[in-house]
Amino acid sequence: MAAVLEQLDYIYAPSSDVARDLASFAELPGARVAFAIEDGGTRVAMLQLTESSPRLLLADHLEGETPVYIYRVPSLAEASGRLRAGGWEELRTLEIPVGPCASFRAPGGQRLALYERTRPGVVDHFEGRRDF
Template sequence: MEPLGRTSEGPRSSRFLQLDYLYTPSNDVAADARLFTELIGGRLAFAVEGMGARVAMIELTEGPPHILLTDHLEGDRSIYIYRVDDLGKAVAALKKRGLKDERRLEIPMGPCSSFVLPSGHRIALYEASRPDVIQHFLGRKDF
């Protein structure tokens, strides 16, 4: 069986374009953000608070994946958030391979679908229909 991220049609038809974010649960987003910046040397891209939740984006490298620390995520495992070019096709391919219980949601960058693998690992796919929205958050420090 061919990996979902690669197809025989070539690299341009890849369903998984890139791992953009590690959506990571945190009991104390501000404290964890300080650890990632002061102890590890990451850059705090933003720290936003709204609708009863805190989210901080940490950049450890110039490019993705970036770490999103949040206090509203259930469980203790990160969600690997992959950008795809066609969310419908990518989700259909995962379902064809046997993944079930798709959870649809909206993230600021666009529509998103998440799955829990039988092992408990969590992945999400999103289509970047609003790619520039992240610029709105950059530099913001609510906490």
């Protein structure tokens, strides 16, 4: 049986003050701000804290206090079906910049999202953008 998850690419963390939290994380040795975007009153910032994945996304529109671990999968339909069959609660499907995505809650309350990378170059488009 093939693995459901390819790689943990992003940790999507809720933030009540993205600018403040971005400044704190940006001071860590080796940290690099990829972008800080404000659009329609929503702020999202991406940081690279290590040489490899995952990247950290700080977002003021994410509900709750629990981060969402965002995994790349080869087939969103197949991986989503396997999680549902394993008792995971599907919360919603949505489009994120890199492709279609589905979010889930584990039986223990942890949050996880799966995405199929259909637009691989889109993150590069935002690289270096600093709205705040």
